[in-house]
Amino acid sequence: MRVLVLAIDRDDDFGRKAGVKGPVIGKGKCIDAALKLSLADPEDSDANVVYAAVKLYDELKESGEFDDVEVALITGHPDVGVKSDMELTRQLDEVLKRFPADGVIPVTDGAEDEQIFPILASKVPITSSRRVVVKQSESIETTYYIISRYVREILNDPEASKVFLGIPGFILLLYGIGKFISISQPDSMNVISGVISGTLLLLIGGYAFLKGFRLRIMEAIVNEFIQVIFAIAGLFVVIAGMINAYVNFPQFAQSMLGKMPEPGLISIVLYINSINTTLMIGIAVAFIGRIIQAYMRRDPHIWYNITAFFILPAFWVILDLTTKYALSIISVHSLAFLFEVFGAFVDVGFAVVAGSFLRKFTIEWLRSGEGEAGRGIAGVPNPEKKTGERA
Numbered sequence: 001m002r003v004l005v006l007a008i009d010r011d012d013d014f015g016r017k018a019g020v021k022g023p024v025i026g027k028g029k030c031i032d033a034a035l036k037l038s039l040a041d042p043e044d045s046d047a048n049v050v051y052a053a054v055k056l057y058d059e060l061k062e063s064g065e066f067d068d069v070e071v072a073l074i075t076g077h078p079d080v081g082v083k084s085d086m087e088l089t090r091q092l093d094e095v096l097k098r099f100p101a102d103g104v105i106p107v108t109d110g111a112e113d114e115q116i117f118p119i120l121a122s123k124v125p126i127t128s129s130r131r132v133v134v135k136q137s138e139s140i141e142t143t144y145y146i147i148s149r150y151v152r153e154i155l156n157d158p159e160a161s162k163v164f165l166g167i168p169g170f171i172l173l174l175y176g177i178g179k180f181i182s183i184s185q186p187d188s189m190n191v192i193s194g195v196i197s198g199t200l201l202l203l204i205g206g207y208a209f210l211k212g213f214r215l216r217i218m219e220a221i222v223n224e225f226i227q228v229i230f231a232i233a234g235l236f237v238v239i240a241g242m243i244n245a246y247v248n249f250p251q252f253a254q255s256m257l258g259k260m261p262e263p264g265l266i267s268i269v270l271y272i273n274s275i276n277t278t279l280m281i282g283i284a285v286a287f288i289g290r291i292i293q294a295y296m297r298r299d300p301h302i303w304y305n306i307t308a309f310f311i312l313p314a315f316w317v318i319l320d321l322t323t324k325y326a327l328s329i330i331s332v333h334s335l336a337f338l339f340e341v342f343g344a345f346v347d348v349g350f351a352v353v354a355g356s357f358l359r360k361f362t363i364e365w366l367r368s369g370e371g372e373a374g375r376g377i378a379g380v381p382n383p384e385k386k387t388g389e390r391a
Helices: 013-018 027-040 046-063 082-098 113-123 140-156 158-184 186-212 217-223 225-247 249-257 265-274 276-296 302-326 335-367
Strands: 002-009 068-075 103-108
Touching: 002 046, 002 082, 002 113, 013 027, 013 068, 027 046, 027 068, 046 068, 046 103, 068 082, 082 113, 103 113, 158 186, 225 249, 225 265, 225 276, 249 265, 265 276, 265 302, 276 302, 302 335
Parallel strands: 002 068, 002 103
Antiparallel strands: none
């Protein structure tokens, strides 16, 4: 009976880490492959699988129980599943052509590799199987070493240390300060606890929000200072307009509807109409900041921001008409409605024409050498570089 001792690497660690291509047939070649993987990644257990297969091969050779014995290694694919199993099947067929075995003894390191046993059984009977479990020290020293190793990694990683040490430390610090304050003023403990809890939720939620959306506030303030200042100013304009609209909402409702509407959808739509102008002004202030910063930095895309600024009146018209139509203040067949729609189309057309002109002007501006070196756009040669000069 001819028996094949078969080491299986379903996710192709040998190929990815050590550059070993399967199949590998023969004791010497299998040992060389295992050595390459051990040097590439000493912690990978697939090398131990091959060593165990070679050891089993030697034992079967010495026992003389079988007529002939061979050892081989087959590797799959990093995309574990259909693709890896097809590759393993192809390599197994190649091994069986060179060594037509009557039985196979698969050697694996876990349940994942054992999932291809049905494929093996369809090609050649499985005589036995061997699972390799890498032994680990069970001493307290080993456990301490593993824990201390990960703790050191956390301490050396600035981002990880902020999450795992900085936030818990800040929580303990706040509660410690609260405890000291409560010693002199016991009645204030509930207030202190509420303030601390609110602060923690605000900070942790803000940190998670900034990290989740990859927002870098300080970097934006430093690098985009003009834009940030104008954006904040625009936000204040919008907030002031919302407050003013809330205070004067009864008078506005009286002038628009002739009465004060009940709280509900009508009131919300009417309130949106009342803040329309202030909202557009706030957005315009923010765009002015973007335009100024683009001009100061010689940004070739300044034309885009100016075009967006020109389109704002059309956006004001859309918001004004939709809210008035929802409130039945204006009819789609009225002259005022058609006049505003015409004005919106004129504004959009003007913005498109102006944007096209500004884009051509910006390209000429860069070609004339006024643009900052290295800030060119696609199709615009860098005026700082001479013809034939290497980058």
